[in-house]
Amino acid sequence: MVGPSWVGDMVMAQSLLKTLRERDPSVVLDVLAPGWSLPIIERMPEARQGFDLPAGHGELGWGKRRRVAEQLKSIGYDQAIVLPRTLKSALVPWFAGIPQRTGFLGESRFGLINDRRPFDAEHLPQTVQRYVALGLPPAAARPPRVPHPALTVDGKRQAALMDELGLDHNERFVGFMPGAEYGPAKQWPVAHFAALARALGRRGQRVLIFGSPKDAEVGGAIVDASGDVAVNLCGRTQLADVIDLLALCEMAVTNDSGLMHVAAAVGTPLVAIYGSSTPGFTPPLSDAARILHLDLACSPCFERRCPLGHTQCLTRIGVREVLEQLPDTRASDPQPA
Known part of the structure; x- marks a missing residue:
């Protein structure tokens, strides 16, 4: 499988691997993807191994892709399923001479993809449905059944x-993911996160803030506004660490992001909070997820920044609404300040 370039998409790609394994328990599944995603692939029991694609985001990397293809050619794969719809994502399987190269039509890659599937956004509205469909016969039901991803945790x-x-093993943790790589139109306000942290602190819970180094400033602002209730881990952990630490949390509050x-x-x-995007496209794949989305007339706009300048799709989702959606919330809980 040639994997996607975003954290959330890579997690959702496990649904395809699970589907392939269900159809053929003896199938050998390897994943070619950007190096940052290898820690995620290592936590997928269905994947035998991951291969690093060193070409950067948006880089053609002709020579780099040829070198990876030479490495894969000796393994003798029967099929490559290419999840991205770009031309460059189909180059390595073609260079490697893999006989069946499956993917959606896109970017004039005729010849590179020889098992071409029509891209049907109406019948496959969710990203994960599109991934799973590529692992099924062309005439399979639309939309397909989607098994939920399940990453392993290293205790x-x-x-x-x-x-x-320096975390206390006896504390009760709540995870916050206040970042969104796509842009601020997907980020619930810092002040709201901070008020929620204070309310959770009064319930005896400790907040762990997760994110990349880019989110450190936002995480720091939440800590400053909520006191010692929150711990800013943005930029202090690796992706594999976040997998294990999120599994420790009793619950999490998140924007529509990869860490969701x-x-x-x-x-x-x-609790997943949606602003400029929609849960109809990339919902959290969990029976334990609650979604807050106002579905305003102007949303989803899928813009990085609010084109109207008010971001009401996010600001109008209040702290009380989020607190009420969290598991084990009691009527006697202190109300947010």
Whole structure:
């Protein structure tokens, strides 16, 4: 499988691997993807191994792709399923001479993809449905049944991380994911996150804030506004660490982001907040997920920044609404300040 370039999409790609394994328990599944995603692939029991595609995002990397193809050619794959619809994503399987190269029509890649499937957004509205469909016969039902991702958790590493980060093993944790790589039109306000943290602190819970180094400033602002209730882990952990730490959390509150899908895949109950995007396209794949989406007339707009300048699709989702959706919320809980 040639995997996608985003964290959430890579997690959702496990649904395809699970589908392939269900259809043929003896199938050998390897994944070619950007190096940052290898820790996720290592947590997928269905995948034998992951191969690093060193070409950067948007880079053609002709020579790099040829070198990877030479490595794969000796393995002798029967089929490559190419999830991205770009021309460059289909180059390695073609260079490697893999006989069946399956993918959706896109970017004039005739010849590179020889098992071409029509791209049907109406009958496959969700990203994960599109992935799973590529692992089924062309005439299979639309939309297909989608098995939920389920990443494995390293218990020993989990305990070690708590010690390394100075976390109390007896505390009750709630995960916050306030970032969104796509842009601020997908980010619930910092002030709302901070008020929610204070309310959770009064319930005896501790907030762990997860994200990349780019989210460190946002995480710091939440800590400053909520006191010692929250711990800013943005940029202090690797992706594999976040998988293990999110599994420790009693619950999580998140924007529509890659880490939302990680939380869902480790079984953490979560509240997912949608602004400029829609849960109809990339929902959290978990029975323990609750979704807050106002469905305003101007949304979803899928813009990185609110074109109207008010981001009401996010600001009008209040702290009380989120608190009421969290598991085990009691009527006697202190109300948010």
